[in-house]
Amino acid sequence: MGAIGGEELLKWEKMQALSGREEKIFVLIRLRPLNEKETAANETADWECINDTTVLYRNTLREGSTFPSAYTFDRVFRGDCDTRQVYEEGAKEIALSVVNGINSSIFAYGQTSSGKTYTMVGITEYAVADIFDYIKRHEERAFVIKFSAIEIYNEVVRDLLSTDNTPLRLRDDPERGPILEKLTEENLRDWGHLQELLSFCEAQRQVGETYLNEKSSRSHQIIRLTIESSAREFLGKGNSATLAASVNFVDLAGSERASQLSSAGVRLKEGCHINRSLLTLGTVIRKLSKGRNGHINYRDSKLTRILQPSIGGNARTAIICTLSPARSHVEQTRNTLLFACCAKEVTTKAQVNVVMSDKALVKQLQKEVARLESELRTPNPTASNCDYVSLLRKKDLQIEKLEKEVKELAKQRDLAQSRVDDLLRMIEEDQKSKKDGEDNWDDDHSVSESSSICGPHRPDRRMREFDNPHFDDGDDTGSSHEEYPDEVCKEVQCIELEESSRDNSEHLDPSLSGNGELALTVSGEENETMNEEREESQIQNNSSYSVLDQFSQDISGSMSSSRSLKLTRSWSCREYHMTGSPERAGEMDRTPANGFERFPGRPDSWRRKLAPLDFGDSTRFGDGSQSSIGSPSANEFGEEVTSIQTFVAGMKEMVKLEYQKQLVDGQGEETQGKSSVKNVKDVGVDPMLEAPGTPLNWSLQFTKQQKEIIELWKACCVPLTHRTYFFLLFRGDPKDSIYMEVELRRLTFLKETFFSANGSLKDAPTITLAASVKALRREREMLVKLMQKRLSGDERTKLFKEWDIPLDSKRRRMQLATRLWSNTSDMNHVMESATVVAKLVRFSEQGMALKEMFGLSFTPQHTVRRSSWRSSRASL
Numbered sequence: 082m083g084a085i086g087g088e089e090l091l092k093w094e095k096m097q098a099l100s101g102r103e104e105k106i107f108v109l110i111r112l113r114p115l116n117e118k119e120t121a122a123n124e125t126a127d128w129e130c131i132n133d134t135t136v137l138y139r140n141t142l143r144e145g146s147t148f149p150s151a152y153t154f155d156r157v158f159r160g161d162c163d164t165r166q167v168y169e170e171g172a173k174e175i176a177l178s179v180v181n182g183i184n185s186s187i188f189a190y191g192q193t194s195s196g197k198t199y200t201m202v203g204i205t206e207y208a209v210a211d212i213f214d215y216i217k218r219h220e221e222r223a224f225v226i227k228f229s230a231i232e233i234y235n236e237v238v239r240d241l242l243s244t245d246n247t248p249l250r251l252r253d254d255p256e257r258g259p260i261l262e263k264l265t266e267e268n269l270r271d272w273g274h275l276q277e278l279l280s281f282c283e284a285q286r287q288v289g290e291t292y293l294n295e296k297s298s299r300s301h302q303i304i305r306l307t308i309e310s311s312a313r314e315f316l317g318k319g320n321s322a323t324l325a326a327s328v329n330f331v332d333l334a335g336s337e338r339a340s341q342l343s344s345a346g347v348r349l350k351e352g353c354h355i356n357r358s359l360l361t362l363g364t365v366i367r368k369l370s371k372g373r374n375g376h377i378n379y380r381d382s383k384l385t386r387i388l389q390p391s392i393g394g395n396a397r398t399a400i401i402c403t404l405s406p407a408r409s410h411v412e413q414t415r416n417t418l419l420f421a422c423c424a425k426e427v428t429t430k431a432q433v434n435v436v437m438s439d440k441a442l443v444k445q446l447q448k449e450v451a452r453l454e455s456e457l458r459t460p461n462p463t464a465s466n467c468d469y470v471s472l473l474r475k476k477d478l479q480i481e482k483l484e485k486e487v488k489e490l491a492k493q494r495d496l497a498q499s500r501v502d503d504l505l506r507m508i509e510e511d512q513k514s515k516k517d518g519e520d521n522w523d524d525d526h527s528v529s530e531s532s533s534i535c536g537p538h539r540p541d542r543r544m545r546e547f548d549n550p551h552f553d554d555g556d557d558t559g560s561s562h563e564e565y566p567d568e569v570c571k572e573v574q575c576i577e578l579e580e581s582s583r584d585n586s587e588h589l590d591p592s593l594s595g596n597g598e599l600a601l602t603v604s605g606e607e608n609e610t611m612n613e614e615r616e617e618s619q620i621q622n623n624s625s626y627s628v629l630d631q632f633s634q635d636i637s638g639s640m641s642s643s644r645s646l647k648l649t650r651s652w653s654c655r656e657y658h659m660t661g662s663p664e665r666a667g668e669m670d671r672t673p674a675n676g677f678e679r680f681p682g683r684p685d686s687w688r689r690k691l692a693p694l695d696f697g698d699s700t701r702f703g704d705g706s707q708s709s710i711g712s713p714s715a716n717e718f719g720e721e722v723t724s725i726q727t728f729v730a731g732m733k734e735m736v737k738l739e740y741q742k743q744l745v746d747g748q749g750e751e752t753q754g755k756s757s758v759k760n761v762k763d764v765g766v767d768p769m770l771e772a773p774g775t776p777l778n779w780s781l782q783f784t785k786q787q788k789e790i791i792e793l794w795k796a797c798c799v800p801l802t803h804r805t806y807f808f809l810l811f812r813g814d815p816k817d818s819i820y821m822e823v824e825l826r827r828l829t830f831l832k833e834t835f836f837s838a839n840g841s842l843k844d845a846p847t848i849t850l851a852a853s854v855k856a857l858r859r860e861r862e863m864l865v866k867l868m869q870k871r872l873s874g875d876e877r878t879k880l881f882k883e884w885d886i887p888l889d890s891k892r893r894r895m896q897l898a899t900r901l902w903s904n905t906s907d908m909n910h911v912m913e914s915a916t917v918v919a920k921l922v923r924f925s926e927q928g929m930a931l932k933e934m935f936g937l938s939f940t941p942q943h944t945v946r947r948s949s950w951r952s953s954r955a956s957l
């Protein structure tokens with residue numbers, strides 16, 4: 082569409098809205114005053130406009146009740162209203178539709194001498210004046226006004242702009258409707274030109290004196306203005322669109338009563354034609370008023386043929402019915418009103434008429450195609466129910482969506498099934514390995530039974546060995562009995578968990594804590610070297626890294642090698658079943674999932690994997706081959722690569738499972754997690770630090786998180802190897818943020834848990850501070866062994882000097898092991914501790930490479946992670 086004036090946009094939009102919509106013919110009544118003749122004849126005005134829409138017949142007594150007395154129309158005008166008012170209030174809007182490309186017609190219908198010509202002359206002039214005014218105000222568009230005028234006189238169509246009386250031929254064009262061939266069309270230049278043309282037409286029109294009207298119009302006159310307009314900016318560019326429409330000003334000849342017809346001659350003939358054509362018009366209108374069913378006899382008269390578009394087609398139409406109020410004309414007035422009543426029921430369907438250039442047409446068609454395609458793709462939701470196509474489309478989309486959901490659910494089911502299978506297989510292997518372990522123990526039980534948590538009937542050879550004051554030779558010369566073979570190291574990994582009260586190898590010191598489980602004393606020489614550790618445990622009062630470790634182990638178990646899996650499975654089993662008593666085992670079995678729900682760092686998907694499983698007799702898992710509390714490190718003293726793999730896989734899986742949990746559980750998980758919010762609402766990272774954000778922010782955030790983590794490691798007695806791996810692997814790369822957050826969150830939870838009343842996880846009461854401290858001690862003992870095994874004498878001496886350990890003191894290696902990671906506020910100390918541990922467990926040689934190799938840099942996009950993490954936190 083070509084451009085349209087900005088200020089007319091609203092009007093244009095209104096026209097667009099009207100376009101193609103059905104609209105009733107606008108019917109007006111104009112009641113003229115009694116004329117001189119009527120007044121002279123003492124006529125009475127029986128008709129009165131009682132308001133703007135109703136005309137009332139007042140002489141009901143005379144007429145009786147056979148006719149209605151009140152008639153309502155769109156607008157009625159009393160005798161004292163001037164033509165300007167009639168135009169402004171009744172015809173203007175419709176007449177001026179033409180400038181926006183919509184055909185329009187203004188009719189005057191009424192009996193002879195009722196004021197049709199009087200009205201239409203004024204209406205025509207006001208309308209043309211407004212059209213000129215509109216054009217003047219819309220210079221952005223180029224207008225062309227064509228003026229033509231015809232009369233239908235005795236069923237002959239004459240061109241009023243031509244002096245040639247040759248009748249115009251009327252033919253029907255399938256697209257344009259009725260066309261008058263060779264009709265003169267004058268390009269209207271200005272107001273003066275209009276007056277000139279109107280005068281000419283008036284002169285040409287058949288007018289004669291009748292009984293009622295000295296200058297009675299004896300023909301139907303149609304003055305037509307055809308207005309074309311195009312946006313100037315598109316003119317001549319080949320892609321313009323032109324609005325083209327016509328407005329008809331129709332002054333019909335007046336109907337006459339038979340008694341009033343001239344008895345003979347020209348007037349009689351005229352009167353007959355007039356009445357006949359008006360009768361046809363009336364019939365057409367009446368039929369149209371009842372709907373468009375059946376045949377409409379437009380072709381019965383030239384008048385109806387020519388007016389067909391105006392009364393039943395593409396035009397907006399107003400009919401002004403003129404009335405004489407005189408009592409003597411009541412019959413004609415009633416006829417006019419009946420005609421008006423029918424006319425107001427007739428609808429037309431006006432459209433904006435656009436003539437497009439080929440180029441513009443192509444463009445328009447392309448737009449239309451695109452629109453239709455878009456409609457097909459996204460069916461209109463407001464479409465009626467009868468719109469079966471769109472309904473079907475909607476259903477198709479729903480089916481498509483459901484099919485996708487089914488597929489997705491099937492995928493999830495398969496995944497879950499495969500995990501269950503894996504776990505069952507793992508359990509099988511695990512049970513087998515446990516059995517083997519038990520057999521080994523049976524073969525090897527040269528020591529007395531221990532009260533180890535690993536099982537009341539299990540001998541704790543390792544504990545016995547470490548409790549032996551001669552275990553540490555007191556020097557670092559590398560005496561032969563410190564050269565423990567790897568298999569011994571493996572045994573050391575099997576640090577059993579047990580409530581301290583049940584572990585005879587260590588003695589609780591009730592003086593340190595009201596809770597015997599929480600404070601430990603170590604007998605013999607260990608007491609001296611373990612002071613710091615004990616102090617640590619005392620300060621923390623309640624701590625354990627066993628759960629933390631268990632967490633890492635379990636996660637890593639799902640990804641690691643079978644060997645790792647074996648160990649971690651043991652650990653998993655222990656969490657549920659290593660109670661050392663059947664009652665405890667039963668208790669665990671009843672509520673296996675609860676403890677996990679309370680564990681924030683543990684992906685729920687993991688819980689789903691393990692919770693339903695039956696690990697069998699709990700006592701079977703208390704064997705010596707179990708992972709230690711400090712399993713990630715302790716497990717791997719003899720198997721460094723594996724242990725780092727496990728650590729890496731564990732971290733990676735932890736994050737991965739967290740995401741899976743988000744994906745699978747969605748809102749439901751969040752809702753479920755809400756029940757736990759109360760308990761752990763303070764657990765988690767600082768909300769301000771949820772995402773790395775800018776590099777500067779991340780740097781600050783990392784430093785803050787790292788410090789918190791280091792403190793929490795100490796508080797939770799986390800294995801030194803774990804601390805070392807973590808500290809050395811996650812050094813401030815923004816990609817590490819999620820691991821930092823996971824670590825921080827689970828440690829915070831642990832601390833919270835151990836500060837709670839019972840100091841242990843509800844469903845894993847064996848996991849206590851005592852067990853954690855014991856495991857840490859064992860890890861240090863392992864490090865002591867590794868110092869001997871993996872460091873040369875010179876290296877050890879150098880280390881002792883660096884760590885201010887007198888070379889002549891006893892248990893130097895244990896002193897060093899105890900000092901490692903003990904000063905959490907000194908980052909140099911932390912770094913040096915990590916370096917030493919890394920060297921001992923050979924992490925320094927392969928750790929960083931492994932980080933890359935195992936894709937620990939796996940990092941979701943920050944944006945994803947943020948939201949995931951947030952909702953994950955919400956689930957706490």
Ligand SMILES: Nc1ncnc2c1ncn2[C@@H]1O[C@H](COP(=O)(O)OP(=O)(O)OP(=O)(O)O)[C@@H](O)[C@H]1O
Pocket residue numbers: 112113114116160191192193194195196197198199200294296297298299333334335336403
């Ligand atoms: N509303 C009016 N106010 C004053 N005078 C009017 C009014 N309507 C019509 N007249 C006068 O009545 C006379 C007849 O009017 P007009 O010729 O317009 O009637 P008509 O309906 O066209 O008649 P015909 O069908 O015979 O041509 C004219 O002299 C005109 O001035």
